[in-house]
Amino acid sequence: MYHPRLYGEFYDMGLKYGKLLYEKADFVIPTISKQKMDFGLESYQDLKSFFPEVVEEIEGFAKGIKDKPEKLGAFLLSLGVFNTTGQCSVFAFKNDDSTVIGRNYDMLFDFKKFTESSLIAPKDKYAYISQSDVFIGRSDGINEKGLSVSMSFVNGTEVQTGISFHFIVRKVLEDCENTEQAIELIQKAKVSTANNFLIADHKGQIAVVESAPQKSIVRRPEKNEQFIFITNEFKTKEMQAYDRGGVEWSKSTERYKGLKDSLKSINKMDLQIAKEILSDKCVCLDLKKERFGTIWSVVANLNELKIERAENKPTIKNYKSETRLDWWLKKNAT
Template sequence: MYHPRLKGSHYDMGYKYGDILYKGGVSFESVINLSEEQLQFGVESIEICKDVYPEILEEIKGFTDGLRYSFEKFACFLISAGVFDYNYGCTCFCMKNENEVIFARNHDMFTELRKNTESVLCQPENGYTFLGQGDALIGKEEGINEHGLAVGFTYVRPKQHKPGLSFLFIIRYLIEKCATVEEALREFKKLPVASSQNILLVDKSGDMAVIESCSEKYIIRRPENNEKFLAISNNFTHPDMLEYDGSPELNWYHSQTRYETAVNALKTGKKDYSLDYAKKILSGELGFICQYERKLKFDTLWSSIARLNDLKIYRAEGNPRKTKFIQETRLDWAMNRK
């Protein structure tokens, strides 16, 4: 897993990262092969992005300048990721008690992408400092910012799509621009959504919400029956969203099983809510959640937990059944230097 630290304007952050990869001999020539449909989709989405999130295009421009690569081709690649038949198998949840607010997520993907994973400390001039994880460079799949807002994503196979922002940009946008769940919900409603996903939001006050969304519709879920947790995997769960779920089967990549494991553990373990309890859930000690068969060549590539009250963050850079959680201190370091 890469651990870059980026600071400055969006262009400067992008250029620094692209230049590092270029000097390291990284090339995308054999990686990016876009169809005409993907290129057209990307070009139309770039035009939309100019209006709603121009900073991210500046960062992509800096990145491609540093990498000595085509801006349009790379931007189309990022924007179309997850829109055209992609596979993810992530699980994400949050929980709170009187003293702690906990965020947790497993990122499950094909093992061949393990070398692409990264945890980036970003300190943008015009945005909130945040720590973000992903496997697609500039875009992010989860993150926590200086105000104690955590955002996590789980992929849902789309049935339809239209030009706009994919999950990689949506997650990054919310982490970078929002301080609370309520602010993130307001901002999300302004965004043109291209991909299908669940987005979990939780802040240090304990406010939490899930957005089940696709290009046609979205709904917002809140905890029910006085529960103090929320969970998501790779299916929509709200009745109004089921018709938009393009999963080939309900338990696709064990999505339903993982969701039930998390929900059951959160329902029955209320007295145990803590960082250690989150580790137990993510590590599969309380049921199937990361125990994929080797023949699938699909695994948990990293696992993250955080206590948002004091921004204590831990990450296992590998399957948490086999890899220890190590404390991540870069966000705390950045805040102490402000």
């Protein structure tokens, strides 16, 4: 897993990372089909309106790799649209005095070589730690305000040109300081695919946005429950018509039940318990035949901004502390 630190102006962040990957890894934009290119180019126009700052970063990155920003943007915005993507498990638990989150990212084992955990601190935006298997876009993260967001793929019935989850997650982390702001941002976005977004903040506000091109619904914890969780299905009646299903191979229902059973049995959550849940065979995927499973795992206490990450299949003992956000905030304290 790569560990870049990117901060400052958007264009400069992109230029720095693009040049690094070009010079050290001989990076070039992968070739994509005409269908994906056309889809991505149209979506790139939507991105310019939704998130103009990140378009500046794409332009800088493209300069660093000596290619065209439109081609790079099209590649990024077509990812995860026409192919099966991550099959993930996420939960949030609100204690009386803290909010704890846990997240497994499940993907093809071949993608391990592309994974990265980044400290990103754009000028005039919130700083955050986030994980992804693609540069620039994000799959999950925690920002300096104690806000967490994580996505999971849902096999939706429609796709449309628009904003992919990578950029929705990132904009939430940079612009939002609480769960309600994040919900509003996600529901206003012209999303390109179906996804669950689990959002949690340090004040104990936890929710899921079940999001599809046709519609979105906010799901809250059930009465008398301190937790909420997602795998790879829509759970509200209103959204099930937009869920094609077909995720039995990734044990989505079994993982959902495993999370529910574990979370219902707990009165107070801490990072150790969170690790145990994510490491359990009912939640952690390891599909050897499909070469697919958990390739990173994150737990965090949002009130203390204490973050730990396993950069492989998680076990109780292989998490390491993430200290870069704390370093950045102390470095820039006024």
